[in-house]
Amino acid sequence: MAYRPDWSVIPQNFGIFVEGLLLTLEISALALLFSIPIGIIAGLFRVSKNRILSFIAACYVEFIRGVPLLVLLIWIFFVMGKFLNLGAFWSAILGLAIFSGAFVAEIVRAGIEAVPRGQMEAARSSGMTYVQAMRLIILPQAFRKVLPPMASQFIILIKDSSLVSVISVVDLTLMGKNLVAITYRSLEVWTFIAVIYFLMTFTLSQVIRYFERKYRVVE
Numbered sequence: 588m589a590y591r592p593d594w595s596v597i598p599q600n601f602g603i604f605v606e607g608l609l610l611t612l613e614i615s616a617l618a619l620l621f622s623i624p625i626g627i628i629a630g631l632f633r634v635s636k637n638r639i640l641s642f643i644a645a646c647y648v649e650f651i652r653g654v655p656l657l658v659l660l661i662w663i664f665f666v667m668g669k670f671l672n673l674g675a676f677w678s679a680i681l682g683l684a685i686f687s688g689a690f691v692a693e694i695v696r697a698g699i700e701a702v703p704r705g706q707m708e709a710a711r712s713s714g715m716t717y718v719q720a721m722r723l724i725i726l727p728q729a730f731r732k733v734l735p736p737m738a739s740q741f742i743i744l745i746k747d748s749s750l751v752s753v754i755s756v757v758d759l760t761l762m763g764k765n766l767v768a769i770t771y772r773s774l775e776v777w778t779f780i781a782v783i784y785f786l787m788t789f790t791l792s793q794v795i796r797y798f799e800r801k802y803r804v805v806e
Contacts (some may be wrong), residue, residue: 596772597779607762608783614676614758615745618683622744625684626691631721633696644692651689657750659686664754679751687744694736698729738795742788749784759783 597604630704632644651659660682668678702725752761763780767773 588688588772592774593772596766596770596775600766600770603766603784604759604779607757607759608787610757611745611748611759612787614679614683614751614756615741615748616678618687618748619741619744621680621684622691622694625688627695629688629692630695630699630787633692634699648689648692656686656747657753658694660750660754675751675756677755678754679748679756683744683748683751686747687740690740690743691737694733694740695729697736699725701732702728735795735799738791738798742745742791745791746784747789785806 629647632640633648635641635644646773660679663673663682663685664675667673667681668675673681706724706728707720710724711717715723748758751758752764755761757765759780763776767776768775770776772803
């Protein structure tokens, strides 16, 4: 018997999709919020002349790069989550923040290294300390340079958040799985979820392009 699509399953369960979407956005936003300071600190450690700090940051970045996000989420939920008494929700946010923070660190490092060395030397010769020069001269320029890759990382984070369903966080993906199990309408449900993810990321990319044009660095 040929499969006959029945799109009525979408409006009939629209509230479920909205609920899953809101949780996905909440998890992505909180993970981004925590990943930015993690990434900035790790990025500053990476360019630090202190070899111990640089080594620690390099180990963190390389370790996270070598571990799949799915494995990291499961480990945090079943090991660290149990030890720290974290539920699935905060385990998901912690896992995403740690994972994304490593990539943000590399973006920050690249942004700092893209600022001409003469900027730091000029700031130090004018009497600024290293911290003052970094905070007032280097980082403002670096952040304008890294805005596009940082924004792209947030888009990737939204898509990566679909993996939190493996630790029973009822996000948009798990909502879809549950709905398919009940209705057997996999074509309709997954197509609609794909459209939702596309609309989220496409809208965000347009907002990013606006800010890129507004704050474009003129070389």
